[in-house]
Amino acid sequence: MFHRESGVFKTSYAAEMALYPLPIAKWAVAAFAGLFIVIAPLTLGEYYISILNLILIACVGALGLNILVGYTGQISIGHGAFMSVGAYTAANLVTHLHAPFWITIPAGGIMAALIGAVVGIPSLRIKGIYLAIATLAAQLIIEWTINHVPAISGGVQASIQVPRPSLFGMQLRTQAQLYLFLMFFVVLAIVGTANLIRSRIGRAFIAIRDQDIAAEIIGINIFRYKLWAFAISSFYAGVTGVLYTYYLGIANYEQFQLTVSIDYLAMVIIGGLGSILGSIFGAVFVTLLPILTRWFLEDYGWLFFSQGDLLNAIPNLRLILFGGLIIFFLVVEPEGLNRLWRNIRNYFRVWPFSY
Amino acid sequence: MRKVSITLAALTVLGFTGAATAQQKGEILIGEQCDRTGPTQIVGIRLCAAVQDYINFVNSKGGVEGFKIKVDEIDHEYKVPPGMEAYERDKRDGAVSYMIYGTPHAQALNQKLNEDKIPGTSPGFGISASADGARYPYLFPVAATYWSQGAAAIQFVKEKLGGNLKGKKIAYVFYDNPAGREAIPILEDLQKTEGYELRTFAVPPPGVEMGAQVLDITQRFRPDFVIDHLFGRSPSVAIKEYKRAGYPLSKVMGLVWASAEADIEAAGGWQVAEGYHTMQFAGAGDDYPVRQEIKAMYKSQGKEPPKEMDDTVVYNRGLFVAALHVEAIRNALKANGGKKPTGEEVKKGFEQIHDFTLGGLVPPLKITAEDHEGGGWVQIFQAKGGKFVKETDWIRAYPDVVSAAVKKAE
Numbered sequence: 001m002f003h004r005e006s007g008v009f010k011t012s013y014a015a016e017m018a019l020y021p022l023p024i025a026k027w028a029v030a031a032f033a034g035l036f037i038v039i040a041p042l043t044l045g046e047y048y049i050s051i052l053n054l055i056l057i058a059c060v061g062a063l064g065l066n067i068l069v070g071y072t073g074q075i076s077i078g079h080g081a082f083m084s085v086g087a088y089t090a091a092n093l094v095t096h097l098h099a100p101f102w103i104t105i106p107a108g109g110i111m112a113a114l115i116g117a118v119v120g121i122p123s124l125r126i127k128g129i130y131l132a133i134a135t136l137a138a139q140l141i142i143e144w145t146i147n148h149v150p151a152i153s154g155g156v157q158a159s160i161q162v163p164r165p166s167l168f169g170m171q172l173r174t175q176a177q178l179y180l181f182l183m184f185f186v187v188l189a190i191v192g193t194a195n196l197i198r199s200r201i202g203r204a205f206i207a208i209r210d211q212d213i214a215a216e217i218i219g220i221n222i223f224r225y226k227l228w229a230f231a232i233s234s235f236y237a238g239v240t241g242v243l244y245t246y247y248l249g250i251a252n253y254e255q256f257q258l259t260v261s262i263d264y265l266a267m268v269i270i271g272g273l274g275s276i277l278g279s280i281f282g283a284v285f286v287t288l289l290p291i292l293t294r295w296f297l298e299d300y301g302w303l304f305f306s307q308g309d310l311l312n313a314i315p316n317l318r319l320i321l322f323g324g325l326i327i328f329f330l331v332v333e334p335e336g337l338n339r340l341w342r343n344i345r346n347y348f349r350v351w352p353f354s355y
Numbered sequence: 356m357r358k359v360s361i362t363l364a365a366l367t368v369l370g371f372t373g374a375a376t377a378q379q380k381g382e383i384l385i386g387e388q389c390d391r392t393g394p395t396q397i398v399g400i401r402l403c404a405a406v407q408d409y410i411n412f413v414n415s416k417g418g419v420e421g422f423k424i425k426v427d428e429i430d431h432e433y434k435v436p437p438g439m440e441a442y443e444r445d446k447r448d449g450a451v452s453y454m455i456y457g458t459p460h461a462q463a464l465n466q467k468l469n470e471d472k473i474p475g476t477s478p479g480f481g482i483s484a485s486a487d488g489a490r491y492p493y494l495f496p497v498a499a500t501y502w503s504q505g506a507a508a509i510q511f512v513k514e515k516l517g518g519n520l521k522g523k524k525i526a527y528v529f530y531d532n533p534a535g536r537e538a539i540p541i542l543e544d545l546q547k548t549e550g551y552e553l554r555t556f557a558v559p560p561p562g563v564e565m566g567a568q569v570l571d572i573t574q575r576f577r578p579d580f581v582i583d584h585l586f587g588r589s590p591s592v593a594i595k596e597y598k599r600a601g602y603p604l605s606k607v608m609g610l611v612w613a614s615a616e617a618d619i620e621a622a623g624g625w626q627v628a629e630g631y632h633t634m635q636f637a638g639a640g641d642d643y644p645v646r647q648e649i650k651a652m653y654k655s656q657g658k659e660p661p662k663e664m665d666d667t668v669v670y671n672r673g674l675f676v677a678a679l680h681v682e683a684i685r686n687a688l689k690a691n692g693g694k695k696p697t698g699e700e701v702k703k704g705f706e707q708i709h710d711f712t713l714g715g716l717v718p719p720l721k722i723t724a725e726d727h728e729g730g731g732w733v734q735i736f737q738a739k740g741g742k743f744v745k746e747t748d749w750i751r752a753y754p755d756v757v758s759a760a761v762k763k764a765e
Binding site: 045046047050051054057058147153157158159161164173175248249250252253254255259260287290291294311312314315316318319 | 389391392400403404407428429430432434435436437439440443444446447458459462463465466467470482483531532533537
């Protein structure tokens with residue numbers, strides 16, 4: 001993931017399939033794991049961990065959407081709604097059955113997967129922008145249903161309070177504890193995606209993305225795999241919704257509206273379609289950039305604005321800067337941050353002897 | 356290309372290092388969320404400006420018991436994750452009280468506020484049941500909840516229709532989201548005792564097209580009174596449509612988020628909305644000493660008063676919220692002998708707010724440990740001759756019905 005050296009010639013299928021083509025890859029991954037799992041929660045302040053937590057939750061959702069958009073070539077503007085399906089499933093399980101998180105998280109994911117697979121049915125006949133509209137309809141229908149069916153939404157406020165998850169009788173309260181809790185699922189999501197893509201299913205997804213007619217001719221059941229893509233992707237979305245619910249302590253339909261679906265699409269596109277690292281880059285970028293631009297404007301905004309105008313200028317400029325940077329990065333590298341990262345890496349690998 | 360990326364990297368680093376600005380001594384921090392860029396910016400730009408003005412005004416008078424007040428406003432575009440980030444940041448910086456902005460944010464922060472022992476206010480939105488201070492110890496709706504608003508609306512309609520609602524028809528027009536529906540149970544409860552006929556009309560978001568509903572209301576149902584519970588752009592659309600359908604606006608009233616000057620102007624001006632009744636949880640209009648003092652403060656700095664002041668309804672609500680926070684901090688300082696207060700002490704300070712009226716702008720609230728709503732007071736104003744004219748004094752209606760609903764809510 002974080003390295004590549006020359007002189008790697010694969011001579012067997014096993015080598016081609018290997019997760020770690022070189023030992024250095026293993027070490028790099030171990031170092032990153034140590035940094036983020038051990039060092040980060042011990043050294044960073046609560047505020048910074050809370051930002052990391054938001055990023056972690058976004059990572060799971062972005063990975064899931066990337067399976068659908070990046071690897072299978074389908075599109076969904078309904079992922080916000082799939083998250084709400086997971087969130088409300090978990091919230092109802094918690095309030096009615098006092099289910100622990102190791103039941104609610106898979107249950108929320110499976111419920112979202114079922115609904116996602118149903119929503120995916122139009123993808124068998126329509127593609128591209130038409131499919132986008134069909135999934136948009138799903139977003140609106142699910143939103144409406146949650147909003148109007150008290151049995152799902154828990155009454156007039158359409159929100160259900162959920163206690164924080166507990167592990168071995170200890171309730172996870174602090175940001176650092178929640179960080180490790182979320183990190184566990186992010187690692188699962190990353191490993192799961194990496195392995196999924198190497199598997200028969202993942203290769204079928206990629207074949208469908210590249211040319212669905214050709215894929216059908218070589219014997220891939222398009223019907224089944226497109227629905228699998230929707231189901232798996234929605235499973236991730238459902239899990240994201242449950243993680244949000246546990247993190248915020250509440251399931252609320254206003255957290256999962258259309259703008260959320262668009263945000264996640266933005267993450268996947270900015271980060272890089274069809275790459276795991278890209279999904280993570282995208283989640284970091286979309287979550288962190290508004291925060292960074294605000295920090296920057298708060299400290300240096302007085303150079304351009306009077307104190308009175310500043311409060312109005314910060315949020316508006318933040319939006320402008322955010323939009324501008326998205327355009328900037330996409331113009332510099334249309335294939336996303338992941339490709340940008342690879343270019344930088346390739347440049348430095350041969351530096352200073354580039355040719 | 357490389358130059359650009361180096362500059363960017365440098366800027367990012369600068370942002371990191373500069374962000375951790377330390378809080379000065381002798382300063383009390385209030386955290387504030389705002390939405391100046393999202394779907395509710397029409398409220399945010401004025402409300403948050405008023406908060407800043409009031410805090411500046413308090414500081415210009417020497418602060419509170421020797422402490423300067425600082426309010427740290429962070430915009431969240433009405434999205435929940437940035438709102439959580441904003442809260443965590445103010446918590447790190449040592450905020451002792453928090454101004455929540457937005458219903459989903461109030462719900463998402465409820466648990467955190469309890470854990471961190473920081474009192475938060477959600478005036479005019481949030482969770483109606485949080486009026487119950489025993490169950491929601493750190494959440495303060497402070498203004499009338501949607502339930503109190505619904506009850507007050509019925510009482511007002513009753514007065515307008517001659518003291519008896521038997522057989523009268525009332526239409527409840529609501530924005531089709533949880534907040535919009537929230538008042539319905541109260542209206543249904545009151546229907547049993549008052550004997551009116553109630554019909555509800557949902558306006559699907561974003562509520563910019565409601566010709567069909569208005570025709571349905573004015574031509575088929577023909578109600579004796581209409582109660583609008585709408586948000587954003589939709590109140591102005593509703594006013595315009597009632598006018599077009601020939602329905603008298605003197606038989607229409609808007610609950611608190613359908614009642615600002617901006618709504619009237621967007622509907623086509625005061626002559627269109629003549630007669631429209633509006634419900635307020637903070638006094639509307641310019642005739643309050645605190646507004647004059649803030650204008651004087653601007654004058655003494657050689658500046659014009661900001662244009663945000665022209666929309667008196669929303670601006671005054673900002674003053675209302677800010678004033679309650681300052682008052683709670685003052686109470687806390689009085690109780691603990693002038694040390695820097697903790698969130699817990701400010702919570703107690705909120706619960707001692709009593710007969711604090713700010714020259715009539717704030718209702719006669721009595722916030723206690725049990726009642727975090729402070730009574731559920733509202734005032735009705737009517738659009739008349741280019742401004743809002745006071746129709747009633749501060750009223751609270753059917754407190755027993757409302758408190759029964761609060762008790763019943765889970």
